[in-house]
Amino acid sequence: MNTSHPDHLQADYTADVVVIGAGPVGLAIANYLGQAGVQVLQIEKLDQLIDYPRAIGIDDESLRTVQAIGLVEQVLPHTTPWHAMRFLTPKGRCFADIQPMTDEFGWSRRNAFIQPQVDAVLYQGLARFAKVRTLFSRDVVEFQQDEQGVSLRMNGPEGRQQSVRARYLVACDGGNSLIRRSLDISFEGKTAPNQWIVIDIANDPLGTPNVYLCCDPVRPYVSAALPHGVRRFEFMVMPGETEAQLSQPENLRKLLAKVLPDPDRVELIRKRVYTHNARLAGRFRDKRVLLAGDAAHIMPVWQGQGYNSGMRDASNLGWKLALVAKGLAGEALLDTYEQERRDHAKAMIDLSVLAGHVLAPPKRWQGTLRDGVSWALNYLPAVKRYFLEMRFKPMPQYAKGALVAEPNNKATPVGRMFIQPKVVTEAGETRLLDDVIGSNFAFIAWGSDPLWGLSAEQVQAWRALGACFIQVLPQVQLQAGREVPDGVIRVGDCSGRLKEWFGRFPVSIALLRPDRFVGAVAIPQTIGQASDALLQALAATPQATQQAPLAAKVA
The missing domain is CATH 3.50.50.60 (FAD/NAD(P)-binding domain)
Structure with a gap:
């Protein structure tokens, strides 16, 4: 140093x-x-x-x-991929079955x-x-x-x-x-008034997959299947109870009797009490x-x-x-x-x-309202699908920062995470897109030469930052054998997802940051301006062009 x-x-x-x-x-x-x-x-x-x-x-x-x-x-x-989350009423009715079946970033959305x-x-x-x-x-x-x-x-x-x-x-x-x-x-913030006792058990005595959250007003609990045959139970600690009391064998048995037919026949890994903040x-x-x-x-x-x-x-x-x-x-x-x-x-x-309030409402009437709303959602398929497919989850979207913002364009992909479909390389390998990029900046161009429109100085600056330049084509066009400049990687869109992504926006080049967020977008005729603007947003130093790349491309 x-x-x-x-x-x-x-x-x-x-x-x-x-x-x-x-x-x-x-x-x-x-x-x-x-x-x-x-x-x-x-x-x-x-x-x-x-x-x-x-x-x-x-x-x-x-x-x-x-x-x-x-x-x-x-x-x-x-891990266990495609891990569903199911909310149950006190009587065991499933009122929300969240099935994370999307994989736009290359992996299952929820995994245990x-x-x-x-x-x-x-x-x-x-x-x-x-x-x-x-x-x-x-x-x-x-x-x-x-x-x-x-x-x-x-x-x-x-x-x-x-x-x-x-x-x-x-x-x-x-x-x-x-x-x-x-x-x-x-x-700043709050500490939840109730603690929860977490019990992990080996050789899962239930064996059912996924995670269940039972909204029992007497004592809400969670039952989660984990990899390698582990089952987790979580029970709310009620007012007046202590960790020492709940840890006593007879009280643990009473808790497990809510969820198991034979609470004595378990292989306890450990138990802990947590406070939620x-x-x-x-x-x-x-x-x-x-x-x-x-x-x-x-x-x-x-x-x-x-x-x-x-x-x-x-x-x-x-x-x-x-x-x-x-x-x-x-x-x-x-x-x-x-x-x-x-x-x-x-x-x-x-x-x-x-x-947490859905699982354990602060007021009894809120639980009644929750159950009523869950019934009503059965008659509103579009609304129900919004919740069950986890579309409510706030995805990171940056309006300012290390990017070239488009403040008057709410539909811009800038500041959002780029998709990660599978692509086919010129060698015929099928790989996830990030494995082609490596831990680098990337210029992803649909159909066109990603270097066209960039000056030699701009290319040098980005190569010093470790950037790679990728031309995406429909998979069938890879066989045409088009020539591209040295250092440009050609990949085939074998799923149509990249074509669909670029088809949603009036752009054909996406400038990706190493964290896979879109830093800027352009067409070949505006890529030079977008390049300079993003370098400025990154506070790139003049000596950057003389340094070694940030990280080597993953082989």
Whole structure:
């Protein structure tokens, strides 16, 4: 690390970026930075990764993030795709059967998973990178930042105090974040009045797939099938009950008797009591310190969006911090992280709170109203389909940030995630689009040469940022053998989805960011202007054209 600060000469460890916390968000960010060649030091307070189950739902966006860091094939065996969510009335009638059958981003929209096993994959993935190091049993006690970087002190094994000097700090240290509290950043929101006891059981005694949320006014509960034969039950802790009371064998038996014919014949993995919070940090960046995951936002579990919102943070922040750390973009790019992520995190918090109220309404009359509305939806198929296909889920859409905004065009694809269909390469392989792009910027052109309309200087600038240039054709046209400039990748649209996407908008070229969001759109005659505008929005530095690419294309 290059710095003239005197702490650098005395620090036990130095890095470009220090990541506090080895949960899924910290691990994902460390993987992305490592993949980009950034020097990373990850610090974890515990002596190993957390081994007890927490989140149980991973969505298509998060799987796409795992795909971007090259680990999705190792993660998929620990997931159950197409995981439906069913809301039940107290009498067992299913009034909402949410079937996530869309795969526009390349993966099933809802998937069950075992978090410790996936976290282990993310941690093992760090071994690929010589510039990434993880330290366990390190408790950060204080830190300071200045114009050149961040200095922190931590207690290591056997009480030894150690120091770290880095250019940037990413705080992924949980809802009780020391870093956030030390910066006096607000964490406004509410704590739910009721706790929930979570019981995980091996050799699933029910065996039925999917997840059920029973809206029982006496004691709401959740029954979820997980991979590898694990069943999770969650029961609301009622007023006056304590964790110690519910943990007694006779009381656990009473809870399980609600859902199992033989509550004595189970293989208990573990039980824990959780409190549901809905809180959002007042800001996600303070100079050289950035908050991500639970340190920036926490939410109830009912839509499975706590984990997934954190992974969206990692996807959004990772590539931006890599560009800045490598000198390819100015620090203004880091401001776009909060611009793009905070509003959507708030929307997911609101959705999760609403789902909790559907499961356990604060008032008895609200439950009666819910049941009545669910009957009425049977006579409104279009409205019912809106809910059952999860169209209510707020998808990230950025109106400002690292993009070329089109403020008067509500239908613009700019600021939205691009689709990921399968394509056919010239070698005849069928691959997901992201596997062709790699962890890079991409110019995706329908039918035309993506370089036409760009100057040599513009092409050089984008290649320095690691961009690839892709020409998409109907699959049958690949056999025509058209010549394209060196470095242009030709792929065939074998499903028609790319043709359909471009057919919805008056554009034929999409400029994709590394997180697969559309940064700008154009036609061949306007691609030069769009290119310059996006480079400006990225705060790309003049020396970018002389640097090595951000990341190599995935083979």
